[in-house]
Amino acid sequence: MSKKCWLALFCSGLSLLISCSNSHDFTPKPRGFFRIIFPEKKYQAYTGNCPFTFSYPVYASIEPDKNKNAQPCWFNLEFPQFKGTLHLSYMPVTSKKVFNELIEDAHTFAFKHTVKATAIDEATIAYPDRKMYGIYYRIDGNAASSVQFYLTDSSKNYLRGALYFNEIPRQDSIKPVLDFVKQDIDVMIKSLRWKN
Numbered sequence: 001m002s003k004k005c006w007l008a009l010f011c012s013g014l015s016l017l018i019s020c021s022n023s024h025d026f027t028p029k030p031r032g033f034f035r036i037i038f039p040e041k042k043y044q045a046y047t048g049n050c051p052f053t054f055s056y057p058v059y060a061s062i063e064p065d066k067n068k069n070a071q072p073c074w075f076n077l078e079f080p081q082f083k084g085t086l087h088l089s090y091m092p093v094t095s096k097k098v099f100n101e102l103i104e105d106a107h108t109f110a111f112k113h114t115v116k117a118t119a120i121d122e123a124t125i126a127y128p129d130r131k132m133y134g135i136y137y138r139i140d141g142n143a144a145s146s147v148q149f150y151l152t153d154s155s156k157n158y159l160r161g162a163l164y165f166n167e168i169p170r171q172d173s174i175k176p177v178l179d180f181v182k183q184d185i186d187v188m189i190k191s192l193r194w195k196n
Helices: 003-019 096-115 171-191
Strands: 043-046 052-057 061-064 074-079 084-092 117-127 132-141 145-152 157-165
Touching: 052 171, 084 171, 096 117, 096 132, 096 145, 096 157, 132 171, 145 171, 157 171
Parallel strands: none
Antiparallel strands: 043 052, 061 074, 074 084, 084 157, 117 132, 132 145, 145 157
């Protein structure tokens, strides 16, 4: 081989080494998420034909439940900006047996998420002055529903709620929105009153 060939081979190798040197490290960018602009917290009253009233955010809308088995006071509180839905279903309590079945159903529905949940915390809701009792289930992890609850006066009324997002349930990506909507759920629970 001639000197020119060796020189060309050497220059090619050298340029290959330089192009692969540490001065041009490329690392993948971390996963990015959309910027979320939260609306101002303002509330309005729900005073429909159901036997309860409550406050809900102005950036949410109330839609009737379109399920074929839906009862008259089953509806969805839609959060279109966040692709979230709080499903609300009211049932009259007609007997102690019905009451016990409704409480057991709420517990069963919450704990169906055990497969994907990292934790399920229960908190007691008690406002004796307005006959409001219940359980609030906070479901952590990548479960489909992050919040479920029921409210009752233990004699006539029962209301169950379950929050779902129309997104793949990744706790880290929905956490800011979840925290924001949880505040609205807290306002709803604290403002709920039975009409009868």
